Amino acid sequence: MRSLTGFLAGLMALVYAGALAAAAPGHDMPKPDLERGRQIATTVCAACHGANGIATAPNPNLAGQxxxxIHRQLAAFKSGARVNPIMQGMSAGLSPEDMxxxxxxxxxxxxAQSAARDKALADRGQKVxxxxxKSTMVPACAGCHGAxxxxxPAQFPALAGQNPDLVYGWLKAFASGxxxxxxxxxxxxxxxxxxxxAVAEYAAGLR
Incomplete structure (x- = not known):
């Protein structure tokens, strides 16, 4: 049991260290223009993600992310590193400064603030x-996504308050490749x- 616990702790330490390295800001990062960002959000993004970042289902909330x-995901959509036909079209005309x-x-x-719909399911999700x-060597979600x-920042997204069906779909997509x-x-x-x-349900109620 101790060896397994130690392995999981070591795994999360490596993941966390990598995340911190990846999150370090680049020296050539454009300076954000909040008014330009507001204009893009309220015209290009609002239909799916809401002008204030509170999305219509089944799209992800971006408020507080x-x-x-967000910048890295937009860049990944534009380059084709992350595939989504809608987002690739939306990001095609965005410059690095826009992103x-x-x-x-x-x-x-x-x-966004929401509540879990199924308390029993959320309680199970809380444990994970x-x-x-430990039996399947699944690390705690909190290790990367926070308690x-x-x-x-920059590496692992906020999941608090996200639509549970959306988070579940992401997990299925990750698992299948x-x-x-x-x-x-x-x-x-x-x-x-x-x-x-269960994890998706628990995340929906986090704030």
């Missing part, structure tokens, strides 16, 4: 979120379908 994380600006704008909006699943679901990710593909592949649903 880390600005650099930084819209990320900074959404990061300053008040995060906080402690992981309160606020994430690690449909959405490759160096860390999440390995983690999600070890999760049961029930644990994915």
């Amino acid at each position: 880390d600005g650099e994380y 930084v600006s819209v990320g900074a704008y959404f990061s300053r909006q008040k995060p 979120w906080r402690a992981g699943v 309160a679901g606020r994430g690690i 449909e959405r490759p990710h160096e860390t999440m593909t390995r983690v999600a592949a070890k999760m049961t379908d029930a644990d994915m649903k």
Whole structure:
């Protein structure tokens, strides 16, 4: 038991160290223009993500999300590194300055607040979120996404208040390889379908 616990702790330490390194800001990062970011958010992004970052289902909330994380995802959509036909079209006309600006704008909006729909399912999700699943070597979600679901800047997104069906879909996509990710593909592949649903339900109620 101790060796397994030590392994999980070591794994999360490595992931966390990598996240911090990846999150370090670049010296050539454009300076955000909040007014430009607001203009893009209220015209290009609003139909799906809301002018204030509170989305219509099944789209993700962006309010309070880390600005650099948003910037990186937009850049990944534009380059084709992350595939989504709608977002690739939306990001095609955005410059690096635009991406930084819209990320900074959404990061300053008040995060969504919601509640779990199924208390029993959320209670199960809380256990996985906080402690992981030792029998299948699933690390605690809190190690990267934080105890309160606020994430690690630039690398791991805030999940607090997100639509549980959306988070569940992300986990399924990671597990199947449909959405490759160096860390999440390995983690999600070890999760049961029930644990994915439970974690998603718990995250929805975090603030």
